[in-house]
Amino acid sequence: MNTVVLRSRGGLSVRLRPRALAVGAACVLVAAVVAVVTIGSGDYPMSPADVVRTLLGGGAPADTFIVEQVRLPRVLTALAAGGALGFSGAAFQTLARNPLGSPDLLGFTQGAAGGALIVITVIGGGVVATAVGAVTGGVITGAVIQLLAWRDGLHGRRLVLVGIGVAAILTGINGYLLTRANIPDAARAVLWLTGTLDGRGWGDLAPVLTATAVVVPAVLLGRAREARILEMGDDAATALGVRVRGTRLALLASAVLLSALAAAATGPVAFVALTAPQLARRLTREPGPNLLPSLCMGAALLVTADLAAQRLVPGHQVPVGVVTGVLGGTYLIRLLATERRTGRL
Amino acid sequence: MSITKSPAPSAAPLPAAPPARGRRSARRAGPPAALLLLLAVLAASLAIGARRYSLGEVWHGLLDPDAPAYTVVRRTRLPRTLLGLLAGTALGLAGGVMQALTRNPLADPGLLGINAGAAAAVVTAITFLGIGSVSGYVWFAFAGAGAVAVLVWAVGGGRAATPERLALAGAAVNAALFAYVYAVELLDTASLDRMRFWTVGSLATARLPTIAGIAPFVAAGVLLTAALARPLNALALGDDAARGLGARPAWTRAGALVAVTLLCGAATAACGPIVFVGLMVPHLVRALTGPDLRRLLPYCAVLAPVTLLAADVLGRVLGRPAEIQVGIVTAVAGGPVFLAVVRRA
Numbered sequence: 111m112n113t114v115v116l117r118s119r120g121g122l123s124v125r126l127r128p129r130a131l132a133v134g135a136a137c138v139l140v141a142a143v144v145a146v147v148t149i150g151s152g153d154y155p156m157s158p159a160d161v162v163r164t165l166l167g168g169g170a171p172a173d174t175f176i177v178e179q180v181r182l183p184r185v186l187t188a189l190a191a192g193g194a195l196g197f198s199g200a201a202f203q204t205l206a207r208n209p210l211g212s213p214d215l216l217g218f219t220q221g222a223a224g225g226a227l228i229v230i231t232v233i234g235g236g237v238v239a240t241a242v243g244a245v246t247g248g249v250i251t252g253a254v255i256q257l258l259a260w261r262d263g264l265h266g267r268r269l270v271l272v273g274i275g276v277a278a279i280l281t282g283i284n285g286y287l288l289t290r291a292n293i294p295d296a297a298r299a300v301l302w303l304t305g306t307l308d309g310r311g312w313g314d315l316a317p318v319l320t321a322t323a324v325v326v327p328a329v330l331l332g333r334a335r336e337a338r339i340l341e342m343g344d345d346a347a348t349a350l351g352v353r354v355r356g357t358r359l360a361l362l363a364s365a366v367l368l369s370a371l372a373a374a375a376t377g378p379v380a381f382v383a384l385t386a387p388q389l390a391r392r393l394t395r396e397p398g399p400n401l402l403p404s405l406c407m408g409a410a411l412l413v414t415a416d417l418a419a420q421r422l423v424p425g426h427q428v429p430v431g432v433v434t435g436v437l438g439g440t441y442l443i444r445l446l447a448t449e450r451r452t453g454r455l
Numbered sequence: 456m457s458i459t460k461s462p463a464p465s466a467a468p469l470p471a472a473p474p475a476r477g478r479r480s481a482r483r484a485g486p487p488a489a490l491l492l493l494l495a496v497l498a499a500s501l502a503i504g505a506r507r508y509s510l511g512e513v514w515h516g517l518l519d520p521d522a523p524a525y526t527v528v529r530r531t532r533l534p535r536t537l538l539g540l541l542a543g544t545a546l547g548l549a550g551g552v553m554q555a556l557t558r559n560p561l562a563d564p565g566l567l568g569i570n571a572g573a574a575a576a577v578v579t580a581i582t583f584l585g586i587g588s589v590s591g592y593v594w595f596a597f598a599g600a601g602a603v604a605v606l607v608w609a610v611g612g613g614r615a616a617t618p619e620r621l622a623l624a625g626a627a628v629n630a631a632l633f634a635y636v637y638a639v640e641l642l643d644t645a646s647l648d649r650m651r652f653w654t655v656g657s658l659a660t661a662r663l664p665t666i667a668g669i670a671p672f673v674a675a676g677v678l679l680t681a682a683l684a685r686p687l688n689a690l691a692l693g694d695d696a697a698r699g700l701g702a703r704p705a706w707t708r709a710g711a712l713v714a715v716t717l718l719c720g721a722a723t724a725a726c727g728p729i730v731f732v733g734l735m736v737p738h739l740v741r742a743l744t745g746p747d748l749r750r751l752l753p754y755c756a757v758l759a760p761v762t763l764l765a766a767d768v769l770g771r772v773l774g775r776p777a778e779i780q781v782g783i784v785t786a787v788a789g790g791p792v793f794l795a796v797v798r799r800a
Contacts (some may be wrong), residue, residue: 208623215626258794269620271561271797274626275790278566278730280632283788285655286779304637380634392675435634440626 123200130394130403137390137406141189141413148188148417149181179311187310188413190429191376192321192386194368197326197401198410199383204337204399205358206270209445212384213369216273220280221251222373223303227284230299231291240302241317241374248370251276256362270311280371305379307416318371322405325364330401332421336397361399379431381438382412385421485743489757496764500536501528502773505778538661538782542726545673545718545757548680550733551740551752552718555607555687556711559621560738560796564719565730567625571632572603572625573694573723578636578650589668589724596724597672599717603628608712656729656782658767669721676717677756684748691746730780731789732763738796 114126149165150156154176156164163181164173180194195213202218203211213219225247227372229235235243259272288452329337336352344354369383388407390400393407412430421432501513508516508524516524545605546564555564564570576599580592607628611621642648652660688703698702722729736759737751738793763781766788770779 112635135770208619210623210627214630215623258798267619268797271622272794273798274566274622275793277626278793279786279790280653280791282730282783285786286783289783290777291654291779300637300640304634328737380630429638431634432638437640439631439634443606443610444633 118151121338125131127394127396130396130400131454133390133393134403134406137403137410141406141410144410144413144417145189148185148370148413148420149177151244151417151420152181156189183312184307184310184416186319187315187375187411188307188416189409190315191372191379191411192382193326193405193409195383195412196386196390196404196406197322198237198365198369198372199385199408200387200399200401200404201329201337202363202369202383203387204340205234205361205365206210207341208270209388210384211270211273212381213365214378214380215277217255217275217277217280218248218251218366218369219373222278222282222370223250223251223378224280224284224287226302226373226377227287227299230296230302231287234295238313241245241314242437243316245367245370245373248373249366251280252366252370254361256440302377303431304429305377305434306429306431307397308427308429309349309375310375314375318368318375321371322369326401326405329360330365333357334399337401341398376412377429377431379412379415380435381442382408382415382434385410385434385438385441388441403455459693459721485754488647488752489761492761492768493757496761496768497536497540500539500764500769501532503768504532505776529639533656534661534663534666535661535767536764537666538725539658539767540760541666541670541673542658542722542729542733543760543763545676545722546729546763547736547755548677548752549715549718549722550759551737551748551755552680552683552711552715553733554737555691555717556708557621558691561622561734561793562698563731563734563793564623564722565728565732566629566734567598567607568628568794569603569607569660569715570597570631570723570728570730571629571636572606573597573600573720574654574728575599575632575635577638578654578722581650582639589665592674592796593668593721595723597716597720598719599669600723602711603632604712604716616711652780653727655780656727656785657780658726658763659778659780661725665725667705669725672717673722676714676721679710679717680715680752683707684752685715685783687711688748729785731764731785731793732759732766734796735785735792738792 112292114124114128145163145342146158146161150161150421155329156173156176160169160173161177163169164177169177199212202213202216203209205211206216219355222244225245226240227243228247229240229243233239233243247407255269257278258276259269261268280355288299291299333356336347336357339347339350339352340354340357350356387400387404389411390403390407391397394403395401415433416430419428419433422428466598491499491639492601498513501517501757502508502510504527506527507530512522512524513528515522515762516528519525543799549564549569553564553567554560556562573596576595579594586595607624609619610628613625636650636654640654686697686702689697690704690707692700694704697707736755740751740754740758744754762772763785766784767781769788770781770784773779773784
């Protein structure tokens with residue numbers, strides 16, 4: 111593997127992997143281009159040049175209003191939530207040691223959904239309360255799964271099975287909450303459950319962006335190397351000096367927090383957390399969690415899916431979760447088939 | 456086939472002589488006890504609900520068109536109870552066959568996505584093809600259930616499947632299919648209103664034509680399962696030994712797949728996707744009977760409807776004055792059983 115190591119005199123060193131950096135940069139570029147196109151499209155079309163000029167602060171007043179108040183927060187929410195989902199998916203897949211170990215399948219998303227549903231159908235709160243409910247539900251579910259799966263440490267196999275069981279229970283509870291609601295609430299809840307970016311403003315963006323900005327560098331600087339070695343198995347990792355339990359806990363906590371906040375901002379958008387790390391891994395051709403490339407890939411995926419969701423059916427805004435659900439489901443089947451052939455699943 | 460004529464494999468190697476007598480008397484007491492339990496639950500299902508009747512009133516309500524309880528007992532609760540009986544038998548047998556076929560203690564028609572496959576096909580038939588009757592869309596349910604059964608079996612690794620591989624493959628298929636179901640429900644609010652009750656699994660909408668529509672298929676599935684008990688027993692010893700005993704593994708597997716498809720498809724078409732009944736009941740029964748399917752499956756056929764109807768009655772009592780759908784009760788009650796199995800494994 112091509113690796114460049116930069117060392118300072120003080121003993122600090124940074125390992126750079128050119129291919130992974132290139133993949134990350136390419137994803138950022140794609141995300142930026144799609145973001146500009148998305149901002150420029152809609153009932154009030156703008157040329158990409160106008161969009162860029164407006165973003166840099168030199169646009170016409172009408173353009174500035176549309177961009178700053180309506181379209182920019184939506185695109186930024188897509189980027190931040192997609193990045194958070196990609197990162198947490200990569201962390202979960204490392205923890206579960208299985209390419210299917212994503213928060214969608216292991217109950218964390220269902221927990222966040224349950225919290226939000228309680229707020230929507232029982233308490234009747236607004237957007238902010240829904241987000242708070244989602245984070246609370248996701249974090250509580252994460253703690254419960256971790257408690258149930260813990261025996262002499264956190265093992266991938268038990269994490270997977272316990273997560274699936276908890277997901278099934280929560281699906282039942284969520285269904286109950288849906289049947290109890292009156293029709294407008296139920297429609298709002300199903301829309302939220304599918305995942306949508308319609309009408310997202312600066313207030314939706316702030317929590318997920320802040321958390322991503324704090325958590326991601328902390329994990330990357332503190333635990334990224336140990337997470338890489340973790341994929342060799344617990345015994346080998348311990349022998350190589352990795353603090354196995356601490357690293358697993360750090361990965362789990364950050365992944366739960368980020369996936370819950372992403373769900374709070376957009377609803378549980380399906381399959382981004384599952385797909386982004388897999389695509390990133392294939393492109394970087396690197397073993398290991400690929401945390402940063404996954405984050406960039408997740409951001410690019412979600413913003414692209416949102417553009418498709420806005421344009422796909424003329425005159426209709428499809429929720430972005432439908433697009434990722436259909437695309438992700440198709441990719442999932444392909445993934446299952448190929449991974450089985452190589453025996454990695 | 457000589458091996459299948461010997462006593463249950465679990466009983467054979469045990470040298471313990473003294474408990475043998477107790478076990479034999481327990482064997483003799485088992486079938487009447489199970490049938491009594493079924494009768495009790497049937498009576499409870501007819502008597503308990505938003506309005507409670509004494510057993511005498513139920514009896515008159517069943518037979519006498521002028522009795523005050525006639526409308527409720529005969530028109531509403533009788534179809535509901537019969538449907539619970541049919542669907543419970545179907546799900547219990549399907550779970551028992553699947554656990555034997557996959558040699559996997561975690562196999563369940565709900566957990567492995569087979570019910571979701573049937574549900575997605577039925578939702579498609581209702582929404583896009585305008586098919587409204589059970590006898591019309593039951594065929595779609597079979598197609599969906601069969602397709603998912605084959606898919607999960609292939610993706611989970613076929614004969615090399617491990618419990619967590621199979622469970623993950625099922626969870627993935629479940630997630631994809633439910634994303635689709637939610638997306639369809641979002642398209643039009645009227646179908647959301649009808650289907651949100653069906654999607655969680657409910658006996659409440661049972662009518663006699665529905666029951667008549669699925670009864671032949673359940674009967675066919677039960678007969679096929681009865682014929683498969685011996686060959687499946689032989690298959691538990693491995694393919695080579697089974698062939699030596701005169702069983703044909705490929706035919707047995709295909710037959711079991713058809714049986715599971717018939718049972719799950721019929722049950723799901725009538726009452727929506729119900730999870731965990733097919734997991735819980737064979738597990739509890741195995742503790743009584745040991746792994747011999749010729750004893751296990753009849754108990755499943757009786758005790759699974761007991762479980763389903765008890766869950767239904769519980770939902771009526773707990774949710775008063777409304778009710779909690781039976782699929783929700785089984786998910787919440789069966790989840791802990793699943794987690795206990797996982798943690799013991």
